[in-house]
Amino acid sequence: MTENQTATSSTAAENAQDHVNSARLQDAIAALAAFGGRDDGGVARETLTDIDLASRRHLIDTARALGCEVEIDDCANLFFRRPGTTDLPPVLTGSHADTQPVGGKLDGAYGVLAGLEVISALNDAGISTRRAIEVVAWTNEEGSRFGPGAMGSSAFVDPSRLPAYRAVKDSDNITFGEAVDKALQQAKDVTHRELALPIASCVELHIEQGPVLERANAALGVVTGIQSVRWYRVSCTGMAAHAGTTPMDERSDAMKAAVTIAHQLYAHAAAEAASNLRLTLGRWQVGPNSVNTIPGNVDFTIDVRCVDAEVLERFEKFLQQIVAAYTWRGNIAFECFFSRPPTHFPEDMLTLIERACVRAGHLAQRGDPQHLTSGAFHDAMYLAEHCPTAMIFVPSKGGISHNAAEETAPEDLYLGVQALAYTVVELANR
Amino acid sequence: MTENQTATSSTAAENAQDHVNSARLQDAIAALAAFGGRDDGGVARETLTDIDLASRRHLIDTARALGCEVEIDDCANLFFRRPGTTDLPPVLTGSHADTQPVGGKLDGAYGVLAGLEVISALNDAGISTRRAIEVVAWTNEEGSRFGPGAMGSSAFVDPSRLPAYRAVKDSDNITFGEAVDKALQQAKDVTHRELALPIASCVELHIEQGPVLERANAALGVVTGIQSVRWYRVSCTGMAAHAGTTPMDERSDAMKAAVTIAHQLYAHAAAEAASNLRLTLGRWQVGPNSVNTIPGNVDFTIDVRCVDAEVLERFEKFLQQIVAAYTWRGNIAFECFFSRPPTHFPEDMLTLIERACVRAGHLAQRGDPQHLTSGAFHDAMYLAEHCPTAMIFVPSKGGISHNAAEETAPEDLYLGVQALAYTVVELANR
Numbered sequence: 001m002t003e004n005q006t007a008t009s010s011t012a013a014e015n016a017q018d019h020v021n022s023a024r025l026q027d028a029i030a031a032l033a034a035f036g037g038r039d040d041g042g043v044a045r046e047t048l049t050d051i052d053l054a055s056r057r058h059l060i061d062t063a064r065a066l067g068c069e070v071e072i073d074d075c076a077n078l079f080f081r082r083p084g085t086t087d088l089p090p091v092l093t094g095s096h097a098d099t100q101p102v103g104g105k106l107d108g109a110y111g112v113l114a115g116l117e118v119i120s121a122l123n124d125a126g127i128s129t130r131r132a133i134e135v136v137a138w139t140n141e142e143g144s145r146f147g148p149g150a151m152g153s154s155a156f157v158d159p160s161r162l163p164a165y166r167a168v169k170d171s172d173n174i175t176f177g178e179a180v181d182k183a184l185q186q187a188k189d190v191t192h193r194e195l196a197l198p199i200a201s202c203v204e205l206h207i208e209q210g211p212v213l214e215r216a217n218a219a220l221g222v223v224t225g226i227q228s229v230r231w232y233r234v235s236c237t238g239m240a241a242h243a244g245t246t247p248m249d250e251r252s253d254a255m256k257a258a259v260t261i262a263h264q265l266y267a268h269a270a271a272e273a274a275s276n277l278r279l280t281l282g283r284w285q286v287g288p289n290s291v292n293t294i295p296g297n298v299d300f301t302i303d304v305r306c307v308d309a310e311v312l313e314r315f316e317k318f319l320q321q322i323v324a325a326y327t328w329r330g331n332i333a334f335e336c337f338f339s340r341p342p343t344h345f346p347e348d349m350l351t352l353i354e355r356a357c358v359r360a361g362h363l364a365q366r367g368d369p370q371h372l373t374s375g376a377f378h379d380a381m382y383l384a385e386h387c388p389t390a391m392i393f394v395p396s397k398g399g400i401s402h403n404a405a406e407e408t409a410p411e412d413l414y415l416g417v418q419a420l421a422y423t424v425v426e427l428a429n430r
Numbered sequence: 431m432t433e434n435q436t437a438t439s440s441t442a443a444e445n446a447q448d449h450v451n452s453a454r455l456q457d458a459i460a461a462l463a464a465f466g467g468r469d470d471g472g473v474a475r476e477t478l479t480d481i482d483l484a485s486r487r488h489l490i491d492t493a494r495a496l497g498c499e500v501e502i503d504d505c506a507n508l509f510f511r512r513p514g515t516t517d518l519p520p521v522l523t524g525s526h527a528d529t530q531p532v533g534g535k536l537d538g539a540y541g542v543l544a545g546l547e548v549i550s551a552l553n554d555a556g557i558s559t560r561r562a563i564e565v566v567a568w569t570n571e572e573g574s575r576f577g578p579g580a581m582g583s584s585a586f587v588d589p590s591r592l593p594a595y596r597a598v599k600d601s602d603n604i605t606f607g608e609a610v611d612k613a614l615q616q617a618k619d620v621t622h623r624e625l626a627l628p629i630a631s632c633v634e635l636h637i638e639q640g641p642v643l644e645r646a647n648a649a650l651g652v653v654t655g656i657q658s659v660r661w662y663r664v665s666c667t668g669m670a671a672h673a674g675t676t677p678m679d680e681r682s683d684a685m686k687a688a689v690t691i692a693h694q695l696y697a698h699a700a701a702e703a704a705s706n707l708r709l710t711l712g713r714w715q716v717g718p719n720s721v722n723t724i725p726g727n728v729d730f731t732i733d734v735r736c737v738d739a740e741v742l743e744r745f746e747k748f749l750q751q752i753v754a755a756y757t758w759r760g761n762i763a764f765e766c767f768f769s770r771p772p773t774h775f776p777e778d779m780l781t782l783i784e785r786a787c788v789r790a791g792h793l794a795q796r797g798d799p800q801h802l803t804s805g806a807f808h809d810a811m812y813l814a815e816h817c818p819t820a821m822i823f824v825p826s827k828g829g830i831s832h833n834a835a836e837e838t839a840p841e842d843l844y845l846g847v848q849a850l851a852y853t854v855v856e857l858a859n860r
Contacts, residue, residue, distance in 0.1 A: 210675030227674060231721055243710035243733040244657065244805030245640030246829060248699060255711050256696050263693040266686050269678060280673035281685050282721050286714045291661055291731045294710050301721045303673040375674030399676060 012127050013425040017360060019121035020421050022414035028113045029413070032058065032097065033105040042404025043105055047098035047140035048076070048179035053186055055097055059112065059137060060190060066119050068135070071193040075155040075162060076183040079193065080135040082119050084428060089198040090132035091427040092387075093118065093420060095206055096141035096152070096379060103142070104406025106413075110394075111205045112137045114417040121421050129428035131200055138379045139180070146176040153379035157386040159195040199387040201349065201427045204380040205420045206391060207408055208372075211399030218370035219415045220357040221393030222350055225307045226374045226381045227278070228342035232302040232319070234261060238330035240288055240296030251294055252329035255286065258298040261332065264322045265302065268315065277315065278305040278375060302334075307342045307373040343381050349390035356422035357392065360415045369419075392419050442557050443855040447790060449551035450851050452844035458543045459843070462488065462527065463535040472834025473535055477528035477570035478506065478609035483616055485527055489542065489567060490620065496549050498565070501623040505585040505592060506613040509623065510565040512549045514858060519628040520562035521857040522817075523548065523850060525636055526571030526582070526809060533572070534836025536637045536843075540824075542567045544635045544847045551851050559858035561630055568809045569610070576606040583809035587816040589625040631779065631857045632819040634810040635850045637838055638802075641829030648800035649845045650787040651823030652780055655737045656804045656811045657708070658772035662732040662749070664691060668760035670718055670726030681724055682759035685716065688728040691762065694752045695732065698745065705741040708805060709734050732764075737772050737803040773811050779820035786852035787822065790845045799849075822849050 035055035036045030045051050056078060060070050063080035071079040081090065095111025115135030122129070138156075143149025146168045155162040166177030208214075213221045238252035262281055269279035280303040287297040302319075306312050316336075323332045350371075357369035374391065383389040394416040397407040465485035466475030475481050486508060490500050493510035501509040511520065525541025545565030552559070568586075573579025576598045585592040596607030614622075638644075643651045668682035692711055699709035710733040717727040732749075736742050746766075753762045780801075787799035804821065813819040824846040827837040 208675065209672060210677065211680045212677060215680065229674065241829065242639060242806060242831065243708065243712060244659065244735055244807075245638065245831070246708070246805070247640065247642060247706070248703060248708060250641045250645065250829065253710075255692075255714075259689055259692045259696060259711070262685075262689045266689060273678060276677070278673065278676070278678060280683075280722065280724050281689070282673060282716075282723050282725060283719050284685075284714055284716045286712075289713050291712050292710065292733050293712050295712060303722050305674055375676070376672060377674075399671065399680065401672070401675070 010426070012429060013356070013422040014359065015125045016118065016121050016127055016421040016425045017356070017418045019125040020117060020414065020417045021120065022410060024120060025113065025117045025413060025417055026410055028117065029105055029109065032109050032113060036099065038102070038404060040404040042102045043099050044102050045097070045099045046101060046145040047142060048183055052098055053183055056137070056183065056187070059097065060187070062116060063135070066116065066123060068119065070190050072184065072187050072190045073156065073193050073195050075152045075195065076139045076180045077152045077156055078137040080116065082122065082133045084129045084132040086130050088131045089200040090134045091424055092134050092136055092199045092202040092383070093204065093424050094136035094138070095204050096138040098140055098142050100142050100144050100402045102404060103402055104404060106207045106406055106408055107209065107401055108141055110207060110413065114205045114420050117417050118421045118424055122425070127425065129425060131428040133424055133428050140176070141379055145170045150377060150379055150382055151176065153382040156195050157382050200430070202380065202383040202387055202389040203420060203423050203427070204378060204391045205416050206378060206393060207401065207406070208393040208396045209376055209399070209401035210396065212372045213370055213393060213395035214397065214399065216370045219364065219366040219394065219412045220361055220369040220419055222353050222357060222369050222371045223345065223374050223391035223393055224350060224371050225345050226343035226377065227305040227307045228309050228312055229303065229305045229338070229340050230312055230316070230336055231338035232334050232336050234258070234300050234302065234332065234334045236298045236330060236332050238296050238328070241294045243292040243294055246294060253294050254298040254330060255295040257326060257328055257330060257332055258300055260326060261322055262300065265319070268318050272311060275306060275308055275311040276373065277311050305375055309342050343384045345384065345390040346388045349388055352426055353390055353392055353419065353423050356419040359422060360418035364411065364415055366415065392416060392423070440856070442859060443786070443852040444789065445555045446548065446551050446557055446851040446855045447786070447848045449555040450547060450844065450847045451550065452840060454550060455543065455547045455844060455847055456840055458547065459535055459539065462539050462543060466529065468532070468834060470834040472532045473529050474532050475527070475529045476531060476575040477572060478575070478613055482528055483613055486567070486613065486617070489527065490617070492546060493565070496546065496553060498549065500620050502614065502617050502620045503586065503623050503625050505582045505625065506569045506610045507582045507586055508567040510546065512552065512563045514559045514562040516560050518561045519630040520564045521854055522564050522566055522629045522632040522813070523634065523854050524566035524568070525634050526568040528570055528572050530572050530574050530832045532834060533832055534834060536836055536838055537639065537831055538571055540637060540843065541635045544850050547847050548851045548854055552855070557855065559855060561858040563854055563858050570606070571809055575600045580807060580809055580812055581606065583812040586625050587812050629817040630860070632810065632813040632817055633822065633850060633853050633857070634808060635822045635846050636808060637831065637836070638823040638826045639806055639829070639831035640826065642802045643800055643823060643825035644827065644829065646800045649794065649796040649824065649842045650791055650799040650849055652783050652787055652799050652801045653775065653804050653821035653823055654780060654801050655775050656773040656807065657735040657737045658739050658742050659733065659735045659768070659770050660742055660746070660766055661768040662764050662766050664688070664730050664732065664762065664764045666728045666760060666762050668726050668758070671724045673722040673724055676724060683724050684728040684760060685725040687756060687758055687760060687762055688730055690756060691752055692730065695749070698748050702741060705736060705738060706803065707734065707736045707741050707745065735805055739772050773814045775814065775820040776818045779818055782856055783820055783822055783849065783853050786849040789852060790848035794841065794845055796845065822846060822853070
């Protein structure tokens with residue numbers, strides 16, 4: 001290999017891909033997992049806790065050892081910058097390093113460490129890029145200590161969100177603002193930077209947290225977008241009455257109404273299988289909830305997701321229709337209490353990621369990547385409001401996540417970083 | 431009227447029926463309702479409380495004023511005996527005088543006071559009967575302070591049940607045995623009698639506690655039996671997973687399984703409408719019961735009732751079939767955790783009650799009685815194990831019971847006692 005391969009970018013991308021080191025990646029994952037590591041293999045590293053702050057110092061030291069400039073912004077997002085040959089806006093990669101109260105080694109952490117491994121590979125290969133490459137560790141993606149999640153990335157793309165975030169308190173009455181200030185205090189040696197700086201493009205590598213790739217025996221996933229989600233509350237109000245003395249045709253049975261509606265919703269979801277509609281009736285409240293009393297009140301929630309907003313529109317119309325069509329003595333009402341539109345990643349980003357994944361997969365004789373949508377939210381969802389953004393997924397064993405049992409085969413983790421390296425170098429040379 | 435009309439029994443029965451006094455009945459109901467009476471019209475007179483003991487003294491005094499002999503047994507059941515002209519086993523009527531924590535004036539109390547009103551009518555008419563007539567006030571029918579209900583009547587027909595009942599504690603740690611002993615102590619002036627004495631026949635008059643008679647605009651109901659009941663617990667065990675990341679065909683959705691089973695059960699009940707099958711899916715437990723998590727566990731209860739045991743057999747077979755036919759990754763199990771066979775009242779008792787109701791109803795221009803089954807349990811259910819037994823119902827306004835709003839039109843209450851008087855006199859002259 002010769003140095004300075006910027007002239008033929010694809011060659012540089014392939015070269016970077018070929019210099020990714022699986023053993024070094026595994027060591028980096030193990031080293032970060034030691035911060036908050038548990039005997040069961042899980043990791044307890046909620047955002048901005050002392051453990052999280054110690055892990056940030058570890059990341060800063062690691063990045064500096066790779067020659068990176070380190071910067072921090074007002075939301076305590078950390079940026080590890082490998083300069084380019086120009087001052088053009090950088091290419092961003094990374095994810096988050098915080099975990100659920102008990103999470104695994106990979107959710108978020110993998111994306112941050114993958115970015116640093118790309119920098120190591122570029123260093124090893126002696127590759128320069130036109131644009132700087134920045135690896136980011138977003139603050140508080142999980143949202144378990146301070147809600148909502150993805151505070152760091154959403155405040156980055158829209159700093160006007162930050163004041164409200166700073167007022168949010170954890171269960172010990174500590175505000176997010178106080179926790180951020182403590183992180184900034186401990187990073188006095190780190191250069192401060194503004195929020196919402198221009199970014200050329202962003203790629204986030206993440207574990208799937210679902211079973212699609214494993215089922216398809218695919219090592220890599222091209223994430224085409226993030227599903228739209230709507231949450232509804234359906235309230236059925238009938239009349240509680242004695243199970244023994246009330247004839248069937250005299251009843252105002254709220255559970256029968258709820259089951260009838262729910263059954264039709266499941267049938268609708270089955271009919272929309274080709275649209276990849278996802279339907280969950282997750283929370284139920286039944287009153288009076290007694291064996292021998294006809295339920296007088298049944299409330300249940302609907303979580304419905306699809307990358308195609310029209311499918312959700314159709315769903316809502318169907319819900320309206322069946323509620324209106326159900327004739328009984330009681331009443332059914334529903335309301336949408338949360339809604340988020342879909343994120344569609346740009347076609348040219350997907351084409352590039354496809355090419356990166358195909359090369360990595362074919363070299364490893366693992367075949368083509370799988371295209372899929374993300375059912376969970378990610379920092380990339382907010383970055384997509386700011387710059388061309390996309391995601392790469394690697395499989396999750398058994399689809400398990402937010403759990404100590406979270407696991408991905410080392411080869412799949414390696415291939416993921418290979419795909420990321422190719423993609424980032426291509427983007428950084430545009 | 432002349433005295434001693436025993437020679438022509440039907441004439442005596444008609445004569446007794448004609449001497450029932452509605453105003454006296456209403457006064458008696460109001461007087462008993464004063465014990466535990468509430469501002470909202472409800473009555474709080476749980477079994478063997480001081481209020482209940484005071485009301486028992488009131489009943490003893492009332493019965494003695496009518497010339498009755500009063501007796502009490504080891505379960506504190508009170509018997510008010512109007513002697514017959516022979517020593518043949520007596521005819522029994524009555525019900526219970528205890529209430530739910532908050533009940534109405536009529537549930538139980540009406541049956542006891544109706545028995546005393548029959549004795550008043552017989553006295554007024556100067557009628558003697560071959561057999562003695564005994565009016566009973568059973569202890570603890572409601573079961574709200576000490577469970578199960580109907581302790582008095584079930585211990586009467588099978589005294590071996592009493593020791594276990596005596597050990598049952600209320601929420602203040604007082605045993606049923608201690609409460610019974612206190613009642614016996616306060617009734618030292620009352621003759622003690624054995625449990626399980628021979629009874630010729632038994633008739634219980636009660637409010638319906640359901641809407642059937644009101645809907646049919648019938649003043650009187652001939653109760654053909656007490657429904658069989660079975661309680662099942664259905665347990666659906668799938669796998670909790672992320673609502674966003676888990677595709678529909680990878681799910682093991684316990685709620686979808688439960689809704690599918692429940693929907694088929696409601697359809698089965700609709701198909702069995704002609705059999706008067708009553709189906710209630712009353713108590714639901716959902717885990718983890720979160721908006722964005724696929725339910726991993728759903729348990730629900732089935733309360734199914736019918737007077738025809740074969741219909742319940744068919745129901746159970748159907749339940750078995752649909753559980754076996756539901757194919758998914760998870761497991762469905764069900765178990766029957768309570769079961770009571772149906773009670774069928776004897777044909778000749780029903781014929782007699784029909785005749786008594788027809789006469790009372792036609793005199794009042796209210797038409798024929800309605801035949802119906804009881805969906806609730808009653809003391810008569812246990813008495814049917816001991817002697818020929820039957821029940822008469824009067825309407826409940828709006829089907830409401832176990833509630834301060836419990837109500838029955840005075841005319842219907844009057845017609846009920848008329849039907850009871852006719853029936854009891856006929857039985858007492860057999």
